[in-house]
Amino acid sequence: EMIAYGKELKAKLPEGVAPFVDNGTNQANYLSYFYTQQGTKLWTLDDGGKSYATVESAQKWLQMWADMRAEGLIPDADTTATYGETGADNSALVAGKAAIGLIWSNQLAGYQAAMTDILGATTLPVGGEDSYVIQMSQYLAISKDSANKEAAALFINFFVTTPSAGAVLQTNRGIPSSPVVRVATGVGASKTDAAVYRIYNAVADRTIPQGPNLPNDQEFVNELLLIGQQVAYGQSTVEQAAADLQALIERLAVK
Template sequence: MKKTRKGTALITFVALTAMLSACTPGGGAPAESKNGTAAGGADKKVELRMTWWGAQARHDATLKVIELFEKKYPNIKINGEYMGSDGYFDKLNTQIAGGNAPDLIQLGNNYPDYVARGALLDINPYIGKEIHIENFDKSNIDSGGMDGKLYGIILGSNAYGIAYNTELIKKSGLKPPSGQWTWEEYGKYAQDLTKALGKGYYGAVDESKLPLYLNYFARQSNKTLYKDGKVGLDKDVIAYWFTMWDNYRKAGSTPPAEFTTAYTEAPENSSFVEGKTAMHLIWSNQLNAYQKAMKDEIQVVLPPTGGSGAQQGLWLQPSQFMSVNAKTKNPKEAAMFIDFMVNDPEATMVLGSERGVPGSSKVREALKAKATPVDKKVYDYIDLAAKNSRTPDREIPNGKEFETTLINMSQKVLFGKETIPNASQEVLSAAEKVVNKK
């Protein structure tokens, strides 16, 4: 049959329309490729940078998860940038200021500081698509949000606990601590350990420089570092804190100044790991790293309370969040990795509870079923801590500046270079300065 020019044009138009409908919105979803990317986009090479802090155990596990992700999505490459906690935020702040921050950023409860700088992406548009949160408790998800926007997905929950070296306790001849103790009883027990263990050994690490431990202490008298946009504690609470630790040192419950300042007390440089101190405050998610670093078995009990009539100081702490750089060029792929990190069965099994007890109930159940003896201790302790906790407070803004002042003042008190009243005023002034900072 002879084709007319009009008929040929009509056939061409219909064919062109069909082609366009397959690749424009409303024309049907594109097919999925075998590696999980949309057909036609599988060859698009995407490179992301990801930064986190932690001990070697965390580095190894995270790198393994990146490797698993890259196998599943071979078009996406993730370059890890990791280090210990010291200097992490200084480096990150420099990168953000220079417009060169990584695409994926591990943050703690200081993430509001970075929201205020416009450094983080609202990931709400990716929820239910690239990121699935149906198995997360609402409170876990809410912990990463502000003002109706979501800036991070929780990687786990932790709680403070007193870790103790079981072998040193046996050597001392004392009964293991039960965790049912006041600050006075804690100090006396540590003093008894020091005496029983002999020269070169101490009952407990000096923890006076830790801001969140000060906050734990303050909460027992219904105070807090930060509440309703204001500093929530006073000079008397800080002075009590410094005085208590000064009394511990004088009693021999904790080591002298030169000994204390020789250690960071991170697993890589710790008197507790070296078996020179018997008790050390840790986050529950650090139990694996400490246990891997030392041969003696560790147990964990609740930290000291304020005694009869005191408020509960403990809280369940969101350990870290994985956030996305507001300037990333590949937000969808960054969101895909976050989902993989918190939901993929193989990935979550690799990560375990190192960053804290996972937010997904489905993941928690899977991990419990295959828990190592150390992981089981973590889960058991979180269950115990949950029964002895109350709602957490928002962390103090611009917290690094305040932390530096507390560290400096605690060391000056430690070496007798500053009086407790003056040091307490300096710490309070630093808190007020950062809270009022615009």
């Protein structure tokens, strides 16, 4: 459905603007989301740490993005390589090279501030097994050596569950975890923050607990990007890249 919408959108976009940002291999979370949908989780705590990743899932994922590139649904390799997609200052979306991109929900206000076009927000494509994770943005913790544990707990409770605190924080540090705070801050919220709340409410009944990252996660992120670039520049086939990706996962899992 997403790809079909992209084809419809492409016909209405000006030359040089793709329907989607290439988010195939520029970070690991979207890949992990897809693997979970496929029933082949990237990494779990089963048996002390186990991956269910398969080369078939890798090939499906990489082929989907290769097909999108071939059809002009994502920017070409050079354009994609120009933008790191880590924030509004290096985004193909903000630069007007693509109409839809994947970002963290608490980045939406920052992206909107960098643009004159009005941004909307929608959920990730669904299908297969439940995969949505409400990933923590920040944690508040109490030192085990604190002399005032009860006071500290009350302070944290105030930040997490009190509408007046939520009104100050809004979505800058993530979506409020308390439904009471979300309802209270949703009243009179900016259009940008209201869009983020709508996403949370839409997926709240189909989320799964946040799982662990693959061991040596940063190395995985770095190598994943290189694998994707090799396909985009024609230096590797999808089949070879899928095998390389599976080998990378297996190597890092035991490193």
